[in-house]
Amino acid sequence: MPYLIILDASHNQLTDFFGFQPPKNLKEVNFSHNQMSVMTHLSAYSSLSKLNLDYNCFSEIGGLLHCASLTHLSLAHNKISCISGLDKLPIKDLCLISEIKEATHIHDLCLLRELNLQRNPVQEQLDYRLAVIFLLQHLTGLDQEKVTVEEKVSAVNKYDPPLEVVAARENMSHMVYQLMQPQVIYDSTLPSLDSPYPMLVLTGPQACGKRELAHKLCREFNDFFAYGTCHTTRGPYFGEEDRSNYHFVTEEDFQNMIHMGKFLQTMQYAGHWYGLSREAIEDVAREGLACCVHMELEGVFSLKNSHFEPRYILMIPTDKEQYGRRLRTRALYTRTQIDTAVARVDTYALINRERPGFFDNVIPCDEPVEAYRTLRQVVKDYLGVEEQGGEDQSTTDTPDNTSTELKRDSLVDEAPPAPSTRPETIFKSRSAPDMDPSDHNYRKYYNKVQAQLTPEKTSAELASIHRRQQLVREALMGKSPRAYTQLFKRCVHTAPSSLASQTQRDPALSSPMMPRASHDGQHNHSENNSSDDSHASSGLSIPSSAGAFSETAGPAGCSDLGLDTTVEPLDVSSLGHNLDMLKDQVESGHTPDAPRHGSELLSPGATTARPGSNAKPILPPILSGRKTPGPSPSPKP
Numbered sequence: 001m002p003y004l005i006i007l008d009a010s011h012n013q014l015t016d017f018f019g020f021q022p023p024k025n026l027k028e029v030n031f032s033h034n035q036m037s038v039m040t041h042l043s044a045y046s047s048l049s050k051l052n053l054d055y056n057c058f059s060e061i062g063g064l065l066h067c068a069s070l071t072h073l074s075l076a077h078n079k080i081s082c083i084s085g086l087d088k089l090p091i092k093d094l095c096l097i098s099e100i101k102e103a104t105h106i107h108d109l110c111l112l113r114e115l116n117l118q119r120n121p122v123q124e125q126l127d128y129r130l131a132v133i134f135l136l137q138h139l140t141g142l143d144q145e146k147v148t149v150e151e152k153v154s155a156v157n158k159y160d161p162p163l164e165v166v167a168a169r170e171n172m173s174h175m176v177y178q179l180m181q182p183q184v185i186y187d188s189t190l191p192s193l194d195s196p197y198p199m200l201v202l203t204g205p206q207a208c209g210k211r212e213l214a215h216k217l218c219r220e221f222n223d224f225f226a227y228g229t230c231h232t233t234r235g236p237y238f239g240e241e242d243r244s245n246y247h248f249v250t251e252e253d254f255q256n257m258i259h260m261g262k263f264l265q266t267m268q269y270a271g272h273w274y275g276l277s278r279e280a281i282e283d284v285a286r287e288g289l290a291c292c293v294h295m296e297l298e299g300v301f302s303l304k305n306s307h308f309e310p311r312y313i314l315m316i317p318t319d320k321e322q323y324g325r326r327l328r329t330r331a332l333y334t335r336t337q338i339d340t341a342v343a344r345v346d347t348y349a350l351i352n353r354e355r356p357g358f359f360d361n362v363i364p365c366d367e368p369v370e371a372y373r374t375l376r377q378v379v380k381d382y383l384g385v386e387e388q389g390g391e392d393q394s395t396t397d398t399p400d401n402t403s404t405e406l407k408r409d410s411l412v413d414e415a416p417p418a419p420s421t422r423p424e425t426i427f428k429s430r431s432a433p434d435m436d437p438s439d440h441n442y443r444k445y446y447n448k449v450q451a452q453l454t455p456e457k458t459s460a461e462l463a464s465i466h467r468r469q470q471l472v473r474e475a476l477m478g479k480s481p482r483a484y485t486q487l488f489k490r491c492v493h494t495a496p497s498s499l500a501s502q503t504q505r506d507p508a509l510s511s512p513m514m515p516r517a518s519h520d521g522q523h524n525h526s527e528n529n530s531s532d533d534s535h536a537s538s539g540l541s542i543p544s545s546a547g548a549f550s551e552t553a554g555p556a557g558c559s560d561l562g563l564d565t566t567v568e569p570l571d572v573s574s575l576g577h578n579l580d581m582l583k584d585q586v587e588s589g590h591t592p593d594a595p596r597h598g599s600e601l602l603s604p605g606a607t608t609a610r611p612g613s614n615a616k617p618i619l620p621p622i623l624s625g626r627k628t629p630g631p632s633p634s635p636k637p
């Protein structure tokens with residue numbers, strides 16, 4: 001066949017090159033999809049310009065030295081470990097890989113920095129560049145172009161996104177869905193500068209006991225907490241009740257809720273959806289209580305993107321074997337689910353190790369009784385409450401162990417225990433220092449490092465920050481949910497009584513995070529009596545962030561925030577303008593822009609000097625408040 005120019009011997013079971021003298025005009029040869037493993041000398045193929053050896057078993061490529069016309073060589077899908085003798089050839093097209101996943105074969109070439117896959121078919125695949133950069137993260141150049149840092153970050157975010165990225169995306173979509181709906185003001189949980197709505201999140205791997213602990217905590221501290229019921233698409237286990245454990249919904253309903261912007265966060269776990277709705281939190285907040293929820297790590301990452309600032313407590317099994325046994329004895333999970341749950345213990349531990357402060361507390365949960373004892377102590381510590389009976393009630397571990405001794409009043413009357421007087425259990429729980437960033441020394445060290453890393457601010461910068469903070473405070477004034485300022489103080493208030501009394505006398509020493517109830521006589525009522533006052537003006541029987549709209553605008557209230565009492569709060573009320581209100585304003589000769597005098601704007605039953613109550617006359621109606629009666633009002637000055 002002296003005139004043969006193209007030879008297609010593909011898709012055979014050839015193990016060897018033909019042992020014949022090839023025609024001298026043979027230009028294109030296709031030996032792909034065969035079983036060849038040894039490259040013989042191809043010097044006889046002198047006119048060859050295109051050679052396809054894809055899908056064979058070659059480990060070494062050589063013997064092409066005399067193919068002086070070879071411009072296209074395709075070697076994809078082989079087991080190549082060595083290529084030689086190509087450097088003198090006029091090759092324009094070299095195909096080593098045709099699918100992106102083949103790049104993994106060169107993943108082990110840890111010295112490889114530059115890779116040129118130009119004119120490979122792989123280039124035509126979607127997102128080819130990012131995919132290769134992701135697979136070969138040590139590359140500095142690809143296809144004769146520098147690999148930039150941005151490309152590396154995008155590649156990782158695309159193919160193996162870190163938890164923050166997943167959470168940020170998820171948060172973004174929930175926000176967008178929410179914004180697409182008619183706006184609802186969740187007035188009980190509105191964010192505020194000084195005291196965000198308090199939440200407690202118990203996190204940890206599946207079935208580590210956090211759900212039972214959350215329920216128990218809510219039962220015992222029922223004056224402070226209520227259980228935030230999430231939605232799920234999984235079916236109820238035996239004994240589980242709709243609404244008390246979860247809102248059990250269908251997949252379709254869940255997706256509808258997502259698209260209606262109902263959720264603050266969602267997560268898919270073991271093939272089911274879980275989600276915490278805004279309404280679930282708001283329901284609890286309307287009762288004047290803090291919301292307590294349990295969730296997996298991904299949920300924590302998502303919540304960190306929201307305006308809520310919960311306390312996060314990690315419940316972690318320290319004995320993985322025992323934890324695995326516990327999962328097995330539940331007889332609810334498949335083997336894969338158990339393995340996943342056990343493996344996630346390490347993920348939690350890693351996050352805790354690598355991100356000091358990510359969790360507010362870490363409590364080992366191998367022993368449920370001990371875990372609860374520690375948890376309740378930690379929570380009491382957060383709340384700044386002392387037990388009036390003196391005895392640690394957690395020692396009685398009955399499900400209905402409800403403490404009526406723990407009362408909201410004690411938040412005001414009693415200072416939280418100084419660290420040295422804390423019960424030993426709390427220190428016991430922190431016996432694993434590598435796991436517990438809440439350890440005092442750990443935090444001190446962290447703060448020191450942080451301070452060193454943060455460049456000092458110039459006076460101009462400080463003044464600018466101050467001005468911006470002032471503006472934000474002014475904007476938020478009247479919306480501060482003061483009812484919660486006592487709950488979940490960020491720093492434990494351990495001042496000795498002498499200092500405390502000095503603080504009371506000297507407002508300059510007071511901090512917005514400190515109990516404000518005793519600054520002075522007038523102020524005294526702002527904390528303790530806010531419920532009372534709210535009641536007068538809005539029917540709210542106890543303080544809540546909704547009640548904060550109706551708090552006093554008196555000098556004491558404002559001096560706390562360093563504000564001038566004449567500051568007009570930002571009017572967000574236009575969102576909720578209704579006809580009646582407009583009518584009222586017209587009748588009384590006030591337009592929304594006309595200057596208002598505090599006394600004119602008060603509702604008939606309201607006391608004077610209350611910021612917010614008058615400034616937000618057209619807020620949505622404040623609901624009737626919690627079921628349990630609030631603390632009894634102290635006498636008015």
Ligand SMILES: Nc1ncnc2c1ncn2[C@@H]1O[C@H](COP(=O)(O)OP(=O)(O)OP(=O)(O)O)[C@@H](O)[C@H]1O
Binds near residue numbers: 204206209265266295
């Ligand atoms: N909204 C949520 N976001 C993220 N994770 C959630 C959410 N709601 C529940 N979870 C978590 O999803 C996991 C699976 O929940 P599920 O109730 O099916 O598990 P379980 O076997 O009953 O274990 P547990 O006792 O931990 O609830 C649990 O770790 C639970 O805490």
